[in-house]
Amino acid sequence: MPKHSTKPKRPHFDRPEVSEILVDALRGVDINGGVLRFEFVVNRFNEPKNDKSEGSRTYTACRLALPIVGVLDLFDKLEGLVSTLERRGLIQKNRGAMSPLSSTFQ
Secondary structure, eight states: OOTTOOSOOOOOOOOTTSOOOOOSEEEEEEEETTEEEEEEEEEEEOOOBTTBOOOEEEEEEEEEEEEHHHHHHHHHHHHHHHHHHHHTTSEEEETTEEEESSGGGO
């Protein structure tokens, strides 16, 4: 159970039909009342023409709205995940910032 939650644990039912979305980055977070809205994006690269790179664009892949208690729960879980990745040698702290040790994760 997360550190910040005082609610009893509820039974969980998996729904395999729910789609899974792969994102490249978090574009931004907006706070509206007691809800935080996260906008996740994917990067799309244009086809090069005449040996020139036309660049890339980002597209919104999904938006996630979480109440503050959900954000605290997410924070606790991410904190545990970061500790696990660090123990396994997959990331390292660099002056407070995290960086992957393998290009696989970039």
